[in-house]
Amino acid sequence: MKKLLLLLFLFSTIVGNVFSQALTDYRSASSGVWSVAATWQKWNGTAWAAAASAPSSTNNVKILSGHTITVSTSGAPCADLVVDAGGKLFANSFTNFYVNVYGDTLMCNGIIGNGATFDGISFNIEGASCRILGSGGSFDASRIRKNLGTNPTTNLSIERDVKLRFCGGRQTQIYNN
Numbered sequence: 001m002k003k004l005l006l007l008l009f010l011f012s013t014i015v016g017n018v019f020s021q022a023l024t025d026y027r028s029a030s031s032g033v034w035s036v037a038a039t040w041q042k043w044n045g046t047a048w049a050a051a052a053s054a055p056s057s058t059n060n061v062k063i064l065s066g067h068t069i070t071v072s073t074s075g076a077p078c079a080d081l082v083v084d085a086g087g088k089l090f091a092n093s094f095t096n097f098y099v100n101v102y103g104d105t106l107m108c109n110g111i112i113g114n115g116a117t118f119d120g121i122s123f124n125i126e127g128a129s130c131r132i133l134g135s136g137g138s139f140d141a142s143r144i145r146k147n148l149g150t151n152p153t154t155n156l157s158i159e160r161d162v163k164l165r166f167c168g169g170r171q172t173q174i175y176n177n
């Protein structure tokens with residue numbers, strides 16, 4: 001009986017994980033640059049497969065533990081964004097490079113930014129509503145803003161500690177462009 005229960009539990013866990021993916025989901029395949037297709041895998045309905053391109057504004061993106069993703073140009077798009085514990089997203093630059101988040105979730109359980117060392121990672125929050133949340137890890141960004149006219153109004157809820165750091169001088173760090 002115990003073996004049967006254990007098998008049922010494992011099967012339900014596996015089935016639950018398979019069916020929770022959408023055809024538009026991306027995850028990191030390895031450490032790399034956001035805009036390079038080889039950095040990503042895409043869910044094909046059955047399994048994770050090599051992505052033919054980098055994520056777009058309709059793709060949910062997950063950065064897995066052990067992977068570091070570098071944003072090297074502004075406008076890196078995604079729907080929802082999740083950085084797993086042990087994963088890292090940063091720009092590694094003194095220039096602001098923006099990730100455009102069109103979904104309703106930006107979850108950081110890992111590392112965003114480069115701690116007390118200035119990092120240009122910045123976010124354009126472009127969905128109708130968005131929650132910045134997560135537990136553990138650290139979230140150090142240069143800016144959070146609304147930049148595009150995609151949704152004239154965004155309801156933004158920041159539900160975790162976020163440190164905004166700007167390199168030199170006084171600059172606005174959270175604003176509606």
